[in-house]
Amino acid sequence: xxxxxxxxxxxxxTPFDGEQAKxxxxxxxxxxxxxxxxxRAEFLKDEEAYMRKxxxxxxxxxxxxxxxxxxxxxxxxxxYYLAKFAGIFGLDMQDIGAQQTGMTKEQFKAxxxxxxx
Amino acid sequence: MAQLIGxxxxxxxxxxxxxxxxxxQQDPYWKPFFxxxxxxxxxxxxxxxxxxxxxxxxxxxxxxxxxxxTFAVGAAPQYVNSDEGWGIxxxxxxxGEVDLSWQIINTLIxxxxxxxxxxxxxxxxxCSLPLKLLYPEGNYPVNVVPICINTVQFPxxxxxxxxxxxxxxxxxxxxxxxxxxxxxxxxxxxxHQLDGERAGFINKEFDLQFLExxxxxxxxxxxxxxxxxxxxxxxxxxxxxxxxAMRAALTAGTGCGVRKVHSNYHIPISNTATGLxxxxxxx
Numbered sequence: 344x345x346x347x348x349x350x351x352x353x354x355x356x357t358p359f360d361g362e363q364a365k366x367x368x369x370x371x372x373x374x375x376x377x378x379x380x381x382x383r384a385e386f387l388k389d390e391e392a393y394m395r396k397x398x399x400x401x402x403x404x405x406x407x408x409x410x411x412x413x414x415x416x417x418x419x420x421x422x423y424y425l426a427k428f429a430g431i432f433g434l435d436m437q438d439i440g441a442q443q444t445g446m447t448k449e450q451f452k453a454x455x456x457x458x459x460x
Numbered sequence: 461m462a463q464l465i466g467x468x469x470x471x472x473x474x475x476x477x478x479x480x481x482x483x484x485q486q487d488p489y490w491k492p493f494f495x496x497x498x499x500x501x502x503x504x505x506x507x508x509x510x511x512x513x514x515x516x517x518x519x520x521x522x523x524x525x526x527x528x529x530t531f532a533v534g535a536a537p538q539y540v541n542s543d544e545g546w547g548i549x550x551x552x553x554x555x556g557e558v559d560l561s562w563q564i565i566n567t568l569i570x571x572x573x574x575x576x577x578x579x580x581x582x583x584x585x586x587c588s589l590p591l592k593l594l595y596p597e598g599n600y601p602v603n604v605v606p607i608c609i610n611t612v613q614f615p616x617x618x619x620x621x622x623x624x625x626x627x628x629x630x631x632x633x634x635x636x637x638x639x640x641x642x643x644x645x646x647x648x649x650x651x652h653q654l655d656g657e658r659a660g661f662i663n664k665e666f667d668l669q670f671l672e673x674x675x676x677x678x679x680x681x682x683x684x685x686x687x688x689x690x691x692x693x694x695x696x697x698x699x700x701x702x703x704x705a706m707r708a709a710l711t712a713g714t715g716c717g718v719r720k721v722h723s724n725y726h727i728p729i730s731n732t733a734t735g736l737x738x739x740x741x742x743x
Contacts, residue, residue: 350687355658356695358687360614364525375524377545413657422655422695423519423612430546435475436731440659451660458662459727 359421367419370407373397374424383431410434412443462560462636465507466721466740467644467710468500469674469703470593472516472586475730477548480592489729496724496736497593503721503738504594510640511557512602513564513629513709514587515702516647517611519544521584528613529576531625533568534606535561536581541588551588557603560636564605567632573625581606586647594645602643611648611699619689619704620682626705630712646706648699650725652732655695662733666692667725670700671737675720678707696732703735710741717742 357363364371373394376382386393394404406414410432415425429439441451476493479485485494521544523529539554565577587606595601607629610616617625633642650670653661670693673680681689681704689698710718721738728734 353658353687353691355656355661356653356690357656358614358690358695359612364613368525371525374545375520378521378543379545380543383545412655416655421520421525421612426654427520427545433547436654439654440731443655443657443659454660455662455728455731458660458664458733 357416363419363421365419367403367421369398369400370403370415370418370420371424373399374420374428377427377431387431412439462633462638463641464630464633464710464712464741465509465641465643466718466738467646467706468590468594469646469706469735469737470590471649471729471732471734471736472589472647473730473732473734474544474546474548474585476589476593477551477585480596481549492726493724493729493734496722496726499722500736500738501594503740504643507641507643509602509643511560511605511642512591512645513560513605513607513633513642514590514645514647515607515609515626515705516586516645517699517702518608519584519586519612522582523608525613528610529608530610530617531568531573532576532578532581532608533561533565534581534583534608535565535577535579539581539583539587539604539606541584542582544584548585551592552598552600554583554588554591554600554606555603557605559638560633560642561605563636564607564629564632567635568625568628571628573628590645590647607705609701609705611696611701614686616686616698616701618686619684619701622701622705623679623682623708626708627711629705630709633709634712644706644709646703648702649693649697650700650733650735651693651697653694653696654731658694660731661694662727663692663694663697664727664733667733667735671723671725671735674703674707674737674739675718678711707739710739713743
């Protein structure tokens with residue numbers, strides 16, 4: 344039986360729980376495959392065919408096409424696996440952070456520096 | 461019996477591997493991070509541990525969501541790093557200390573921690589980078605036992621459970637019939653969050669409290685639920701569980717005195733507040 348004790352939400356945060364893990368399984372499995380260079384190359388050669396091979400849902404496929412991290416999380420993506428997808432395109436964690444927070448990369452980096460002051 | 465000498469907690473951001481590869485440790489961005497390590501390397505050079513037990517979390521190299529152990533203990537003669545998919549260079553393999561692995565496995569099961577044992581196990585940057593940071597010349601003079609804690613898929617083990625597991629590992633080491641000396645690494649953190657609209661979240665006040673607690677009140681963080689730890693330290697800041705297990709291991713034995721060898725705290729490296737702390741066991 345699932346727990347009925349809902350925890351208070353943490354704004355801007357989606358804990359990767361059983362619900363997310365179930366929803367995101369195909370997406371995360373595809374991203375896990377990107378540990379291998381051959382798989383990264385195969386994805387880049389034909390993204391649609393590669394997504395079909397892993398059985399991505401339509402929202403997952405749409406989020407991959409858009410390279411939209413918030414949509415990928417909503418579709419069940421986990422940060423650690425999504426980072427392997429981002430790496431294919433040379434995106435670093437400040438690119439990812441800027442996209443999710445609606446900032447420029449420079450603004451996002453400034454926010455990080457400010458956290459230390 | 462084996463002797464436990466102390467512990468080192470350190471961050472393990474993948475970008476550190478890129479910086480080492482490029483040789484830019486003294487660039488202004490990286491210098492405040494890398495400058496924390498020489499005093500700890502000097503201490504290790506004096507203490508010369510034979511074995512390092514490392515608490516870390518896998519980021520999707522060895523473990524996928526198909527099989528996700530809460531606690532997994534390595535029992536392999538060698539641990540290989542491999543392509544992690546985000547463009548950081550792979551680091552050299554680590555040599556295992558199989559006898560201690562089984563001492564820990566047997567002790568943990570006896571103490572009712574139903575862990576997974578792994579005779580083959582890839583180790584990711586969370587395991588390989590701390591060794592490279594502590595022994596930058598490579599050809600590591602230590603064997604390792606990696607212990608992986610699930611910080612990826614909720615439910616994560618409670619902080620209190622992680623603490624108890626870490627203490628049991630310390631007891632296993634103290635009872636190991638060996639003349640070898642052992643150090644512990646806790647890998648990860650400190651506060652950071654990669655995902656969601658709260659990406660870039662860092663909590664300096666909490667981190668500094670946590671670091672202080674490891675010196676004076678090691679059980680402090682066990683008062684918090686995982687949900688509270690995520691709220692206070694970020695979705696990936698919860699990697700502090702690895703530090704908690706590390707510190708708990710030092711409480712095994714007749715006393716639990718420690719002295720601080722060195723510490724460092726710097727914001728930011730990548731999206732992370734970096735922490736570094738070495739403690740020597742004094743009893």
